[in-house]
Amino acid sequence: MIRFELDQALKGLEVYCVGGAVRDDLLGIGHDDRDWVIVGTTSQEMRRRGFRPVGRDFPVFLHPRTHEEYALARTERKSGHGYTGFEVHAAPEVTLEEDLARRDLTINAMAQDSTGRRVDPFRGVEDCRSGTLRHVSDAFVEDPLRILRTGRFLARLRPRGFTVADDTMTLMTRMVAAGEVAYLVAERVWQEIERTLGEPDPAAFFELLQQCGALGVLMPAIDEVLAAGLARMNVATDPMTRWALLTADLSQEALTALCERYRVPGEWRDRALMVVRSQAMLPSSPNADQVLAWAQGMDAWRRQSRIDEVLDMLAIGDFNLPVSALAKALDQARQVSPRSLMAQGYQGAELGRMIDVERRRAIECALASA
Numbered sequence: 304m305i306r307f308e309l310d311q312a313l314k315g316l317e318v319y320c321v322g323g324a325v326r327d328d329l330l331g332i333g334h335d336d337r338d339w340v341i342v343g344t345t346s347q348e349m350r351r352r353g354f355r356p357v358g359r360d361f362p363v364f365l366h367p368r369t370h371e372e373y374a375l376a377r378t379e380r381k382s383g384h385g386y387t388g389f390e391v392h393a394a395p396e397v398t399l400e401e402d403l404a405r406r407d408l409t410i411n412a413m414a415q416d417s418t419g420r421r422v423d424p425f426r427g428v429e430d431c432r433s434g435t436l437r438h439v440s441d442a443f444v445e446d447p448l449r450i451l452r453t454g455r456f457l458a459r460l461r462p463r464g465f466t467v468a469d470d471t472m473t474l475m476t477r478m479v480a481a482g483e484v485a486y487l488v489a490e491r492v493w494q495e496i497e498r499t500l501g502e503p504d505p506a507a508f509f510e511l512l513q514q515c516g517a518l519g520v521l522m523p524a525i526d527e528v529l530a531a532g533l534a535r536m537n538v539a540t541d542p543m544t545r546w547a548l549l550t551a552d553l554s555q556e557a558l559t560a561l562c563e564r565y566r567v568p569g570e571w572r573d574r575a576l577m578v579v580r581s582q583a584m585l586p587s588s589p590n591a592d593q594v595l596a597w598a599q600g601m602d603a604w605r606r607q608s609r610i611d612e613v614l615d616m617l618a619i620g621d622f623n624l625p626v627s628a629l630a631k632a633l634d635q636a637r638q639v640s641p642r643s644l645m646a647q648g649y650q651g652a653e654l655g656r657m658i659d660v661e662r663r664r665a666i667e668c669a670l671a672s673a
């Protein structure tokens with residue numbers, strides 16, 4: 304049970320804890336930040352009590368002492384496409400129920416007051432208990448990001464037995480068919496994906512998006528190779544590794560284009576590209592020349608920890624590659640000492656060539672004994 308007291312700044316106001324904190328409390332999951340809604344007051348009154356306005360689009364205020372966010376109860380009406388174009392209406396007469404009605408899923412549309420009384424007009428408690436992700440109302444269609452959010456909540460809660468309600472599935476499929484998903488901005492899409500990749504069951508997100516057709520619109524290249532990507536991703540837990548394995552069966556061009564489209568951070572993109580390039584450069588039984596070319600292509604001698612990460616990903620992702628032989632070969636090749644070759648009198652271009660010869664020899668030895 305969520306407990307809170309109304310301090311001096313909040314005294315006399317109708318305050319509710321809403322959204323994720325109420326949901327997670329019911330599910331017995333910890334939740335860091337709380338969202339608050341205040342009913343029956345005005346922006347002026349909030350300012351008078353020392354709250355600092357933060358929202359550009361919404362009437363949201365920071366508590367003068369705790370700095371937690373308090374929003375005035377509001378309704379929203381759609382006036383444009385995608386995530387933009389909301390008309391927000393906040394006024395003292397907007398009720399808690401109206402504020403809850405504009406929310407995405409029933410499990411996110413519950414509130415609780417300071418005495419512990421729960422307000423649950425859309426049967427969120429029941430859906431928490433039965434494990435159902437269900438849209439609150441037809442207003443769900445006003446925000447296509449909610450399709451991705453539903454996927455992310457499924458990635459979090461499917462291991463606890465949650466499924467998506469049939470009606471919600473139908474609604475999402477209809478939204479995709481109506482072309483709403485195309486209006487999502489790249490940053491929001493990547494943000495949901497990045498968060499999803501840190502959830503217990505990210506495959507649930509991609510399967511749901513494929514089922515309703517959104518994946519085909521947002522990421523057609525992944526849509527085509529999804530089964531293989533999910534199978535590879537299966538045992539990985541690190542989000543960045545999951546991304547690299549999910550995209551491992553794309554071509555280099557498709558992966559680059561995908562990362563550009565969603566402004567995927569450089570480190571995520573590079574890791575994924577290294578896996579794709581490794582597959583392109585290495586056959587299942589590579590010879591010394593191929594391993595040497597691969598190691599050089601990965602900048603293996605200067606960036607040792609990076610190539611070790613690549614090897615880890617290749618091991619986890621179930622590729623048809625001799626990963627332990629590759630690791631051994633790299634290990635041996637690293638023993639080659641440019642310094643001792645210099646001591647033998649090599650320099651300049653000749654030194655470079657000798658280093659390659661020695662490394663190739665080391666790799667050949669390692670491969671032969673693997």
Ligand SMILES: Nc1ccn([C@@H]2O[C@H](COP(=O)(O)OP(=O)(O)OP(=O)(O)O)[C@@H](O)[C@H]2O)c(=O)n1
Nearest residue numbers: 322323324338405406407408411412446448449
């Ligand atoms: N597109 C959105 C975004 C948010 N919400 C509502 O705003 C609340 C707070 O949103 P957010 O902080 O993004 O999510 P949480 O539910 O707190 O979930 P998380 O555990 O991921 O923080 C949600 O519970 C939901 O009621 C919504 O209806 N539609």
